[in-house]
Amino acid sequence: MFELLKTDFHTKARLGKLSTAHGVVETPVFMPVGTQASVKALDPRELLEMGTQIILGNTYHLNIRPGLDIIRAAGGLHRFMNWQLPILTDSGGFQVFSLAKIRKIKTHGVEFNSHIDGSPLFLGPKEAMEIQRVLGSDIAMVFDECPPHDAPAREQKLAVERTIRWARECREQPRGEGQHVFGIVQGGTNAALREECAKALVAMDFDGYAIGGVSVGEPEPEMLKAIELTEPFLPAHQARYAMGLGTPAQMLELIARGVDMFDCVLPTRVARNGTAITRRGAYGLKGGGYKADFRPIEEGCECFACKHFTRAYLRHLLNVNEILGLRMVSVHNSHLYLKLMADVRTNLAAGTFADFYREFIANYVPSKKVLDARKAASTER
Amino acid sequence: MFELLKTDFHTKARLGKLSTAHGVVETPVFMPVGTQASVKALDPRELLEMGTQIILGNTYHLNIRPGLDIIRAAGGLHRFMNWQLPILTDSGGFQVFSLAKIRKIKTHGVEFNSHIDGSPLFLGPKEAMEIQRVLGSDIAMVFDECPPHDAPAREQKLAVERTIRWARECREQPRGEGQHVFGIVQGGTNAALREECAKALVAMDFDGYAIGGVSVGEPEPEMLKAIELTEPFLPAHQARYAMGLGTPAQMLELIARGVDMFDCVLPTRVARNGTAITRRGAYGLKGGGYKADFRPIEEGCECFACKHFTRAYLRHLLNVNEILGLRMVSVHNSHLYLKLMADVRTNLAAGTFADFYREFIANYVPSKKVLDARKAASTER
Numbered sequence: 001m002f003e004l005l006k007t008d009f010h011t012k013a014r015l016g017k018l019s020t021a022h023g024v025v026e027t028p029v030f031m032p033v034g035t036q037a038s039v040k041a042l043d044p045r046e047l048l049e050m051g052t053q054i055i056l057g058n059t060y061h062l063n064i065r066p067g068l069d070i071i072r073a074a075g076g077l078h079r080f081m082n083w084q085l086p087i088l089t090d091s092g093g094f095q096v097f098s099l100a101k102i103r104k105i106k107t108h109g110v111e112f113n114s115h116i117d118g119s120p121l122f123l124g125p126k127e128a129m130e131i132q133r134v135l136g137s138d139i140a141m142v143f144d145e146c147p148p149h150d151a152p153a154r155e156q157k158l159a160v161e162r163t164i165r166w167a168r169e170c171r172e173q174p175r176g177e178g179q180h181v182f183g184i185v186q187g188g189t190n191a192a193l194r195e196e197c198a199k200a201l202v203a204m205d206f207d208g209y210a211i212g213g214v215s216v217g218e219p220e221p222e223m224l225k226a227i228e229l230t231e232p233f234l235p236a237h238q239a240r241y242a243m244g245l246g247t248p249a250q251m252l253e254l255i256a257r258g259v260d261m262f263d264c265v266l267p268t269r270v271a272r273n274g275t276a277i278t279r280r281g282a283y284g285l286k287g288g289g290y291k292a293d294f295r296p297i298e299e300g301c302e303c304f305a306c307k308h309f310t311r312a313y314l315r316h317l318l319n320v321n322e323i324l325g326l327r328m329v330s331v332h333n334s335h336l337y338l339k340l341m342a343d344v345r346t347n348l349a350a351g352t353f354a355d356f357y358r359e360f361i362a363n364y365v366p367s368k369k370v371l372d373a374r375k376a377a378s379t380e381r
Numbered sequence: 382m383f384e385l386l387k388t389d390f391h392t393k394a395r396l397g398k399l400s401t402a403h404g405v406v407e408t409p410v411f412m413p414v415g416t417q418a419s420v421k422a423l424d425p426r427e428l429l430e431m432g433t434q435i436i437l438g439n440t441y442h443l444n445i446r447p448g449l450d451i452i453r454a455a456g457g458l459h460r461f462m463n464w465q466l467p468i469l470t471d472s473g474g475f476q477v478f479s480l481a482k483i484r485k486i487k488t489h490g491v492e493f494n495s496h497i498d499g500s501p502l503f504l505g506p507k508e509a510m511e512i513q514r515v516l517g518s519d520i521a522m523v524f525d526e527c528p529p530h531d532a533p534a535r536e537q538k539l540a541v542e543r544t545i546r547w548a549r550e551c552r553e554q555p556r557g558e559g560q561h562v563f564g565i566v567q568g569g570t571n572a573a574l575r576e577e578c579a580k581a582l583v584a585m586d587f588d589g590y591a592i593g594g595v596s597v598g599e600p601e602p603e604m605l606k607a608i609e610l611t612e613p614f615l616p617a618h619q620a621r622y623a624m625g626l627g628t629p630a631q632m633l634e635l636i637a638r639g640v641d642m643f644d645c646v647l648p649t650r651v652a653r654n655g656t657a658i659t660r661r662g663a664y665g666l667k668g669g670g671y672k673a674d675f676r677p678i679e680e681g682c683e684c685f686a687c688k689h690f691t692r693a694y695l696r697h698l699l700n701v702n703e704i705l706g707l708r709m710v711s712v713h714n715s716h717l718y719l720k721l722m723a724d725v726r727t728n729l730a731a732g733t734f735a736d737f738y739r740e741f742i743a744n745y746v747p748s749k750k751v752l753d754a755r756k757a758a759s760t761e762r
Contacts, residue, residue, distance in 0.1 A: 037694070038703040044689065066672065066697040073673045074693060082689050291447065292454045308425065308463050312455060313418070316447040322419040323704060 001180050001207045002027075002239040002260075010354035012231070012258035015345060018054075018208075018239055020086040020138035021178035022078065025053045027239060027260040028344050030251070030337045031088060033268070036061050037081040040268045041323075041330040044083055050303060050335040051342060054085060054138070056263050059131045060092030060099070060123070064114055068134050076136030088263075089137035091128040091170075093144040093184070094212070094243070105162070108169065109143070125169035133176045141210060142170040144184040149218035156188045159213075164200045171204050180207035182241060188213055189222050191229050198233035208239035211259070215244030217375050224253060231258045247374060248277065248340055249364040252357050255344055262341075267333035270373045272326045274318040277333045279340070281365035285329060290315045297328075303335035304328070382561050382588045383408075383620040383641075391735035393612070393639035396726060399435075399589075399620055401467040401519035402559030403459065406434045408620060408641040409725050411632070411718045412469060414649070417442050418462040421649040422704075422711040425464055431684060431716040432723055435466060435519070437644050440512045441473030441480070441504070445495055449515050457517030469644075470518035472509040472551075474525040474565070475593070475624070486543070489550065490524070506550035514557045522591060523551040525565040530599035537569040540594075545581045552585050561588035563622060569594055570603050572610050579614035589620035592640070596625030598756050605634060612639045628755060629658065629721055630745040633738050636725055643722075648714035651754045653707045655699040658714045660721070662746035666710060671696045678709075684716035685709075 006015040018025040032039040032047060035058045039047060047055065057077050062068075066080075074080035077087055096102065100112035100121075109124015125143045132140035143166050145159040163186045175181060183201035187193030201209060211230045214223045227242060234240050241261035242254050251262050267277060274286040278298040285297070296306035297314065305314070305328035317325030347356040387396040399406040413420040413428060416439045420428060428436065438458050443449075447461075455461035458468055477483065481493035481502075490505015509524035524547050526540040544567045556562060564582035568574030582590060592611045595604045608623060615621050622642035623635050632643050648658060655667040659679040666678070677687035678695065686695070686709035698706030728737040 036697075036701045036703055038698055038705045041704040041708075043705055043708065045685075061701075065701050066693070070673055070693060070697070074675060074691070080691075080694055080697075082694070292451055294455060304426075310455070310461075312447070312451060313461055313463070316417075316451070317419055320417045320442075320446050322417055323422040323708070324419045324424055327422075327424065327704070327708075 002237065004237055006348060007236075008348060008353045009351065011256040011357065013255045013344070013348055013353050013357070014258060014260055015348035016239065016260055020054075020180065022084065022086040022138050025086055026345055028255050028341050029053055029261050030341045031056050031261065031263040032334055033263050033265045034081070034083075035265075036065070037077065039334070041272070041327045042268070042334065046304065046331055047334075050331065051338040052085070055083060055087055057087050057089045057135060057137060058092065058095065059089055059128055059135070060095035062135060063092065063131050064116055064121075068131060072134050076134070078136060086138040087135075088139040089132045089135050089141065090243075091132065091141040091143040092123050093128070094146045096123055097146050098216075105145075125166040126173060129170050129173035129175070133174065133179065136176050137179065139180045139182055139208070140175070141182050142167045142184055142206070144186055144212055146186065146212050146216065147188070149188065149213070149216045149222060151188065153190065156186075156190055156193055160187050160193045160197045164197060167201055167204060171206070182206055182208040182210050182239075184210045184212040184243070185230050186213045187226075187230070189225050189229065194226065194229040195233055198230050202233065202235060206238075208241060209234045210241040210243050212243050214242060215246065215264070215374065220250065220371075223250070224257070227254055227257050227259065247366060247370055248279065248336065249361055249366055251337075251340070252344070252360050256357050264337075264374070266370065266374050267337050268330045270370060271329035271333045273373075274325070274329065275369060275373070276329055277336055277370065279336070279360065280363050282367040282370040284369065285311060285315050286318050287315070297332045298336070301332065301335070302339075303332050305332040305335075383618065385618055387729060388617075389729060389734045390732065392637040392738065394636045394725070394729055394734050394738070395639060395641055396729040397620065397641055401435075401561065403465065403467040403519050406467055407726055409636050409722050410434055410642050411722045412437050412642065412644040413715055414644050414646045415462070415464075416646075417446065418458065420715070421646075422653070422708045423649070423715065427685065427712055428715075431712065432719040433466070436464060436468055438468050438470045438516060438518060439473065439476065440470055440509055440516070441476035443516060444473065444512050445497055445502075449512060453515050457515070459517060467519040468516075469520040470513045470516050470522065471624075472513065472522040472524040472565075473504050474509070475527045477504055478527050479597075486526075506547040507554060510551050510554035510556070510562075514555065514560065517557050518560065520561045520563055520589070521556070522563050523548045523565055523587070525567055525593055527567065527593050527597065528569070530569065530594070530597045530603060532569065534571065537567075537571055537574055541567050541574045541578045545578060548582055548585060552587070563587055563589040563591050563620075565591045565593040565624070566611050567594045568607075568611070570606050570610065575607065575610040576614055579611050583614065583616060587619075589622060590615045591622040591624050593624050595623060596627065596645075596755070601631065601752075604631070605638070608635055608638050608640065628747060628751055629660065629718065630742055630747055632718075632721070633725070633741050637738055645718075645755070647751065647755050648718050649711045651751060652710035652714045654754075655706070655710060656750060656754070657710055658717050658751065660717070660741065661744050663748040663751040665750070666692060666696050667699050668696075678713045679717070682713065682716070683720075684713050686713040
């Protein structure tokens with residue numbers, strides 16, 4: 001499924017190619033998040049124009065609304081939402097443990113109440129795989145337990161044990177035609193747990209591996225540590241996916257640590273509050289300083305928003321609650337993420353990634369606002 | 382400015398052509414409403430794709446936010462919002478009399494408080510024309526007094542007197558280069574007042590004439606009566622514009638009565654609540670009946686929404702508050718209005734308008750929900 005085309009000489013960064021039933025994905029890749037069968041505020045044409053190769057969908061949310069019957073009747077998620085390129089679906093594990101009110105964790109899954117109407121539901125490895133089979137995603141994720149970053153050691157250990165057991169159950173379920181399945185490594189920042197979990201999953205021979213238990217509110221150094229503790233145990237010839245991450249600078253840090261795939265609600269989430277992300281950091285477009293600023297959101301940017309509109313106009317739209325304002329900031333931010341990945345791939349191919357990486361990090365000023373939003377986003381993806 | 386190309390043999394419908402500084406507009410025409418410098422939820426590309434020829438802007442709203450200084454610095458409204466085709470601006474008279482808290486009506490305008498922050502403002506003929514000159518609209522409207530439809534006779538008479546006096550003051554103000562100015566006829570459903578107002582305005586030789594005091598909450602028969610009482614006094618060789626109207630069927634009725642131009646917030650307003658407008662009437666897409674309905678919003682429709690998405694998908698998006706849902710219904714509804722006008726023009730050119738009109742009205746079932754929304758919209762346009 002994954003072809004490793006090149007590994008950077010100075011870092012662990014990798015250039016690769018993922019083959020799926022709906023086409024090839026070049027890595028490193030950013031996957032816009034379409035939790036409820038829509039990447040918030042964007043339409044498929046806009047996603048294609050900005051270079052989207054693959055998007056996310058979510059088992060937990062789609063199973064509740066519109067419900068599996070509707071998506072089955074539509075002929076799967078691709079047809080339901082009219083998206084022809086690859087889709088990766090998360091298993092719902094993260095949402096069950098972060099959004100839902102859990103009633104009981106059982107041997108083969110979790111009894112919980114819907115966060116929408118409180119109705120009793122059950123999700124486990126069998127159910128999650130069955131739902132993803134009906135969704136027809138190109139890449140399905142195993143059902144895992146994702147504990148909070150500050151969970152006590154005992155709870156982290158239990159989560160790893162369940163995650164391994166459930167991964168094995170997922171592995172045994174029937175799949176959709178051509179559907180790939182990725183394992184998810186848990187274990188927090190505990191070196192032994194990360195190693196144990198990674199090795200157990202790799203022994204099951206999944207099509208790729210995700211690093212979970214990150215983007216759950218932890219400080220950035222812990223997040224990087226979790227990645228560093230896991231990566232050495234993942235096979236080089238398979239794709240690695242850091243779930244729910246991150247800021248542009250964080251993604252570069254993770255690419256340099258050997259990660260190939262990313263998803264994050266950050267670009268669209270902060271856009272809806274008027275925060276624009278650029279290669280030098282983020283800024284709030286609503287500020288009075290932009291009221292007569294007739295430059296684009298980011299000079300030199302080729303996105304639809306920057307080609308057509310000024311900061312002054314978008315600031316006005318955001319301040320009077322016109323939908324076009326948050327739409328265009330969503331376009332810009334998402335485009336930035338995708339273009340950054342394209343530039344990373346170009347630099348990897350040219351052998352100049354290390355310079356690109358160093359320069360990017362030097363120029364990027366992490367904004368507290370964006371980091372806070374990432375924290376908030378982590379409970380809601 | 383206006384060229385009357387053809388008048389229908391069986392009705393008063395007219396085929397025409399409006400020439401403006403930003404291009405030619407074929408009439409009958411529907412003008413999407415961009416009150417705050419954005420047609421709600423839509424971007425300029427979408428507007429062009431659906432055949433938009435001219436849009437509306439609003440003096441009252443734009444003067445409050447972003448404020449005239451910003452738009453002046455941007456080089457006018459066209460450049461501020463990046464819209465290259467014609468723009469018509471309403472004078473703010475309607476909003477002062479419907480939205481704002483009026484403190485005092487004076488000889489040369491109205492003292493009122495902003496509906497946003499209560500700050501004291503003054504708008505009269507001189508101010509309205511000056512603002513529209515800075516906005517740089519292709520068609521500016523005179524500053525009029527628009528009383529409620531149930532205002533007593535004495536108040537209607539006073540409003541007509543003021544409207545005439547203020548129109549004369551507007552006529553004397555400097556204009557932007559190539560800017561046309563339309564008069565607005567008031568007078569409610571009083572035949573004598575409509576005649577008096579129309580004749581007085583026509584004597585001032587404006588570039589076109591609007592029929593105001595409609596779409597202010599009146600029942601449909603009163604609205605039609607107001608139009609019928611006014612139209613005979615308007616010159617045949619100039620454009621006639623029915624302000625703030627209406628449903629598709631109402632627009633056809635008005636075209637048959639000699640009206641050339643329309644604007645209405647209805648298509649985008651009801652879209653945001655999930656109501657789709659079709660050639661046979663309107664329906665609420667959120668209804669459970671559409672949950673597994675994989676047809677487009679309207680069969681045979683060529684809009685972006687109907688070419689890409691199903692009712693089932695859009696219903697899901699609307700029900701989970703995904704912005705793409707209301708975006709796509711806004712696209713469909715606005716496209717319907719514009720396509721209807723294009724079909725009217727084609728039928729007028731072919732001499733088949735009367736049949737088209739009769740058939741359309743016979744097939745269109747007016748929906749109470751849409752009519753109610755029109756009523757609500759009339760106070761907020």
